[in-house]
Every structure is written in structure tokens, then in C-alpha cells.
Amino acid sequence: MTNNNPIGVFDSGIGGTSIWSAIHDLLPNEKTIYLADSKNAPYGQKTKEEIVALSKKNVDLLLGMGCKMIVVACNTATTNAIRELRADYDIPFIGIEPAIKPAANNSKTQVIGILATKGTLNSELFNKTAEMFQNTTIIEQVGHGLVQLIEDGNLYSPEMTALLELYLIPMIDANIDYLVLGCSHYPYLIPQIKKILPEHIQIIDSGEAVARQTQNILREKVGFSDAPESEPEFYVNSDPKVLESILDYKYPVIKKDF
Numbered sequence: 001m002t003n004n005n006p007i008g009v010f011d012s013g014i015g016g017t018s019i020w021s022a023i024h025d026l027l028p029n030e031k032t033i034y035l036a037d038s039k040n041a042p043y044g045q046k047t048k049e050e051i052v053a054l055s056k057k058n059v060d061l062l063l064g065m066g067c068k069m070i071v072v073a074c075n076t077a078t079t080n081a082i083r084e085l086r087a088d089y090d091i092p093f094i095g096i097e098p099a100i101k102p103a104a105n106n107s108k109t110q111v112i113g114i115l116a117t118k119g120t121l122n123s124e125l126f127n128k129t130a131e132m133f134q135n136t137t138i139i140e141q142v143g144h145g146l147v148q149l150i151e152d153g154n155l156y157s158p159e160m161t162a163l164l165e166l167y168l169i170p171m172i173d174a175n176i177d178y179l180v181l182g183c184s185h186y187p188y189l190i191p192q193i194k195k196i197l198p199e200h201i202q203i204i205d206s207g208e209a210v211a212r213q214t215q216n217i218l219r220e221k222v223g224f225s226d227a228p229e230s231e232p233e234f235y236v237n238s239d240p241k242v243l244e245s246i247l248d249y250k251y252p253v254i255k256k257d258f
Helices: 017-026 048-064 075-088 100-106 124-131 146-151 158-173 186-196 207-222 241-246
Strands: 007-011 032-036 069-072 093-095 111-116 137-142 178-182 202-204 233-236 253-255
Touching: 007 017, 007 048, 017 032, 017 069, 017 207, 032 048, 048 069, 048 075, 069 075, 069 207, 075 093, 075 124, 093 207, 100 111, 100 124, 100 178, 100 202, 111 158, 137 158, 146 158, 146 186, 158 186, 178 186, 186 202
Parallel strands: 007 032, 007 069, 032 233, 069 093, 111 137, 111 178, 178 202, 233 253
Antiparallel strands: none
């Protein structure tokens, strides 16, 4: 089965490019369109109703561009809106949620840390997943301010270092041996997080697992592209400079009102 239509990817900003990158690396022949809804970032501070409405707005735009499937590259949008998206649209959706399962199953100390947005940690989907691991202590920490600093281009600022130390040191003291990154922006913080965490603490994010699931859905339901490798498209509704820098200036970024 062949299908040369693009894969749509959206996030509340630039963070979902960590997910996009994993998909692009695994499936280089697939055309991709990325929407960065930076004007409305962070989603994690919004109500469920607002998150659903913003997610549907992004989906409508991607469907208008002919996308054959959509990756919700945002933990907050996945945990709050993917059920509604799957009910309202006849197209495959892939979401991301904090990788609690591999962390809990592999933890030796039976204590794991989750760094995520308020919207993710408060969601029904997250709490249902967490309840499956009653024998593991899950230390939840809202990453207040982290997304906004990333969106503002302050990835390596003193403010970022101070916030990461504030959030991570109590987890270290509680004897975690896995840290789950529950926001697609947070993989960009891994170099700084590694400077704070002891070497034995493993960091887990969702990028590779989402890419493999995308590949599975293409194989089972949608169809692969047989076109040669094509340039991805990136759209943002705020200043494109931060997204361009995150992408190492490899691709043009188009500013678009949405």
C-alpha cells in the first residue's frame, strides 16, 4: 500500500521537534508537516476544554494540507484531547504520554521521577497509567516555567539551571533511578539535566517509541510513501527564529497565522 500524502505533527510549540526528529530519522522518505502553536504555549496551564479546542484547530489545518495521519507531539494535548480527536476525525492519531511503564518495570529502587506539565499530571490518562504501578513510588514534579524559557530561546540561561536544580534535587534525594520526561520540550534539556543527575539515573523520553509506532501505523493502516526523500515543512504562529535555531537552521520556517 502506497500513500504519498504527508504525516502531520503538531505541538504547543517547538518542543515536539524532538518527536519529529525521531520520526524523520526512522522514515526519511515520508513527507512531514510540523505545526508549532507557540502563540498558545504552554498548553500545560490551560483547561481541558481549551486544550481540546486548540488541538482540533491544529488538526483541521493539517487535514487541509492533506495529511494522512497525525502525530500529537505534545504530552498535554495527548493526555487531554486524543480521545476527542479520535472520536471526531476519521484518521489515525498517534499520541505521546510519559513513559511510566518502562521506568517502573526496570527500576531497582522502585522510585521514579516524572517531570511534566501540570496539564499532563492532572489528566485522567496519566493518572490511570500511574495507578497500574502501585508498587512503585512515582514522584511527580510540574516543570513550571521550563517550556516558556525554551520557547523564549533561553535554553541555557541561569534561570533554566536554577529551575532544573529546584525540580531535580528533591528527586535525587528521594532515590529515583529513572527520570521520565513527560513533555516533548524537555529532551532539549537533557544535556543540562545530565549535569545535575548522578550517572546511575536513567532518563527516558518518548521519541523513538513514537517513531516506531508511526511506522507500524503506516504499515498496517495508512501506507508508506514511495517518493524520494522530501523537505519537511515547518509552520509557527510566533517568531520563527527560536524554531529555526532548534532545527540548526537546516530548514526554512514559515510564519503563519493559526
